[in-house]
Amino acid sequence: MTEHVDVLIVGAGLSGIGAASHLKRDCPTKSFAILESRSAVGGTWDLFRYPGIRSDSDMYTLGYSFRPWTDAKAVADGDSIRDYITNTIADEGLEQQLRLNTRVISAAWSTETALWTVTAVRTGGGEYTAAPDARPAETVTFTCSFLSVCSGYYRYDEGFSPAIAGSESFEGEIVHPQHWPAELDYTDKRVVVVGSGATAVTLVPSMAKTAAHVTMLQRSPTYIAPVPSRDHIADRLRGKLPAQLAYDIVRVKNIGYSMFTYQLSRRRPETMKAILRKSAVAKLPAGFDVDTHLAPAYEPWDQRLCAIPNGDLYRAISAGNADIVTDRIERITPTGIELASGASLDADVIVTATGLNLLVTGGMTLSVDGTPVDVSQTLTYKGMMLAGVPNFSLTIGYTNASWTLKADLVARYVCRLLKYLDRHHYQYVTPQAPTSVSAGELVPLIDLQAGYILRDVGELPKQGERSPWRLHQNYVRDFRLLRAGSITDDVRFGRSGEHPLDLPGTAVITVDGIHLRYRSTGTGSPILMVHGIGQSLDDFTEQHDLLSTTHRVVSLDLPGFGYSTRLPGRATLARLASILPAFLDAVGIAEPVPVVGNSLGGAVAMTFAVAHPERVSALVLADSAGFGPEVTVVLRLLAVKPLARVLMRPNRANSARTVQALFYDKTLATDARIDHSFALSRRRSHAATMLDIAHDLGTIRGVRPEWRRSLLGALRRLEIPTLVVWGDHDHVLPFIHLAAAAEALPKAETHVFEKTGHMPQIERPEQFAALVDDFLARRVGASPAAASAVQQA
Incomplete structure (x- = not known):
């Protein structure tokens, strides 16, 4: 049995639940379903359970625009974020639309029906695998008019773990943060966290509270910025203003601050380096080698800046519970790690915080009218749609700001698009890249130099040189583009059968x-x-x-x-x-x-x-x-603007009369010709051009004699x-x-x-x-x- 909905949302994490909430608020007549491959909602915030898991940006911008964050913690732990998502589901009434344990494996668009046919499998309690020896899974089918993919950009079933010589000889435990063993006890044990990104700087101070000692072993440094765990302006406004108003004020303030720091980093990198170095020197113990361990070779925001709430990593180092080692791994030994420099680190537990494996569109395959879509070779339109792929959106959040800021913009744009289609009697919209864009310089959609991006950068869709084919990574510009900008640039609208x-x-x-x-x-x-x-x-x-x-x-x-x-x-x-x-x-x-x-x-x-x-x-x-001067009366009436607006309203009966008037032999006024005429009448640019020409060449009296x-x-x-x-x-x-x-x-x-x-x-x-x-x-x-x-x- 096939289930049909107007909009199918893939993913029940922060993005998917936000998309569903906006859809229900902005397009209340649209039916929808939310497919989630796992047995629980929350996405990243349910999957990752490692010690200290938290947001790496403030919750006033990571939260939804319509749902105030009222907790005192500006930087929230994973449990609080998961609760925020589940409470949103309850308050927005989304439980009936959820389909858990349902993983999409393919989606096929048909222009003939103007529908996606989406094939999914039941995943039970575990992750679906397409391995040849895997047990056949139960298949389920959905059809939808619009497909919204909110599954992020990394694999949920497997993190990136590089092959390290000697790992099989290690007598302790090696774990990856993406699949943290709930029973892992590291109390009074020596821990080495391999990595230097957001996960590593979160793990080290959290594990250092009970471990004997924690070492962050990094191949190269990362820029780290201490941030306050509370927002004092939010604290002062809380209770004095309505919750939504207070939230909006702090949200705007934090958006502005994050844009300022990003622009400062890009335009005056030496200034930002000096600020970060000064902060580190002030918070770390005397003699700490800041220039070795905290001075990357790249510029700030070439990779994402790592935030540490209240400088917790620096405090753990100052307390003697943690340290940073910058070196390369030669091999893992039974009792620790041998380094390229000849030094060694003793360890009972090794945590490989070595990143993610990219997976665009959740690993599903796409096809349009029977032709497979190679996502890695497609151009992204407004950072959210794909050239040549109708009625499809892909949510990839910001890399230089809170993910949800972009996800909210994408969700609201989809709602704008759906209302436009209904208002103009269209069924689908397809981005079409001009030759000047597709033949120009192309860059990956995610333009970061992080290792996990560079490893699989060839799998990412591309961006062009200019808007709307280039993502700005600038919230204000993207807000103008997606919330107020033209909805008809570089796209083609149509209906089934066209x-x-x-x-x-x-x-x-x-x-x-x-x-x-x-x-x-x-x-x-x-x-x-x-x-x-x-x-x-x-x-x-x-x-x-x-x-x-x-x-x-x-x-x-x-x-x-x-x-x-x-x-x-x-x-x-x-x-x-x-x-x-x-x-x-x-x-x-x-x-x-x-x-x-x-x-x-x-x-x-x-x-x-x-x-x-x-x-x-x-x-x-x-x-x-x-x-x-003589011309049919309808064309004369088009020269009178008030009458023209009425006459140009799409109406199939009018289209039938128009086509019949063209022929002596009325059998030539076929349904196909009438359908084609009706389809053209629904195209706004077609109607506007027809009115312009009618006014340019004629009047109510007939064709102008001058020209x-x-x-x-x-x-x-x-x-x-x-x-x-x-x-x-x-x-x-x-x-x-x-x-x-x-x-x-x-x-x-x-x-x-x-x-x-x-x-x-x-x-x-x-x-x-x-x-x-x-x-x-x-x-x-x-x-x-x-x-x-x-x-x-």
Whole structure:
């Protein structure tokens, strides 16, 4: 049996529970479920149980924006954080949505259904393993409209433990912090903690309280910063202000402070080094070799700064219960560790605080319409989505601040996105990286020099050079981007059954910063085809099939129409035509080209020819705009903005009437064409461009005469070979315009298609193709532009 939900959240840790809470608050009508591979919630804060486990940042920023942290401890222990998460589940009413012991192993997206199919296995009490000899696990299936992965970026079942010579000879115990034995007793024992990161600096002072002695053995130093365990401003505000207000004030203050210290570290590293060194010297015993043990070769925040509450590590060292040794391990002996320097450390317990193993997306495999997704080769969009992967988010928190700050932004952005999809009648959104980004310099999503990152950096998705394809690691900038920034940049929206790239030869190309959907089929001399107002390149499907046997046929969605992105500012006839030279260059057409334009496309073709006569060898104008004032009443009404807003509201019945009006033969108004028209009407950029053009070219009285007279006069002087064709039952631009065209362009050839509407290229495809082929065979060679191009060559 398959369970369906609107949103499926993977992971019940701090991120997953936060995502579910925001979803329930911001999108109360959405159904959702939370899948957790383990038998308990809490993620990191339930998995790690080593002594002293605590946050390495303050809880006013690690906590949720909607749930005040009211404990007096600003830096909290693991139990308190786990309680905070479980209390959030109870208070937000999320128990019914939890599915514990359920690990996702694969997720497959189908554009046809606009759904993810997610396969998971029951894990029982332990971790799932895909080993060949593992017992088959029970499989469960979910479907969802949106998949939100909040499983972190490391393996839960296995920490990183380097192979160390002699470890098998050790007579004591070797443990890894990720799987701490509950029965481990280190009282009055000698402990060596191998490592220098956040886990090591937490373990040492905690174990030193009962161990005989604890040594932190590090291969190289780490920057360490003492921080207060309490927030005195929070203490003063507690009880004097409402809890949420007090929390918000301290949260903003701490965000600002963490950003300040990070920026100081990056811009003035020597200043930060001096501050950290001065603090260490003041808190450590006289004679402690600070420059050997606490002065890394890298700059502050190349790796995450390790925080020690109230300087507890330094206090343990000062009390003589702990020390730091900077050296390399030669081998482990039965009684301790032999060092590369020749010294040795006696040990009863060795703790390998040597880091994590990276695991993006929780180890699940992804596919889109049957094609596997290599996450390591994908680009991240706004640090949270993947290029080419629809309705998918990935929560990776900050490395230079509290994880939850970024997780909150991601969760709220997903809610914004879901509401946008509903408001505009879309079913999915897919980030699309421009060529300028995908072909530029790429860096890993997590840009830290920590060993556990560098070991598996090739497994991480990539970032581009600029926003929204580069993560800022700056909360204020990311807040503006994710909470207030555009939701339509570099993405494509759609509905089930819509396949804008399904037609053979269809692709997206970036031209002058505009993403243009285009189609190129066949070989031979090229022909460019340009569609009408409110239409798309799909209007030339039949001509691609017929003419590509002898020509290279190229069509495009004009900027703002179909699935091409919109030009900045207001769209006009001249601006639509202005994209064509660069587009032709981008698709490798440098020679003069015949241009076939239908309706508005005819006016675009003529405008292009007047502006760049050297690029146009011939014109074929099919039921073209520009030859008379008469036009269907709907297009006249679009020039009146209040009426236009009403008329442009997506409505399938209106789309059906629009498509039926295009054809004499009403059987051509198929469900597929109506669905396509309806899909385009739901695209905001498409509707906005249509309104711009209607206002640019016409009024309530009809097509403006000024631009028509100017354009036709300029075209007439060029003497470009021109064929004007018309359907005798055109209800959009009436048949009488053909006589006006013959008068305006006396050297043009004309042709009438009987019992044909506004689109003869669809309604009379074979006749249209034969007519075009014959015209080009006879006339292109006589084109002045073509002759000039031949002479220049």
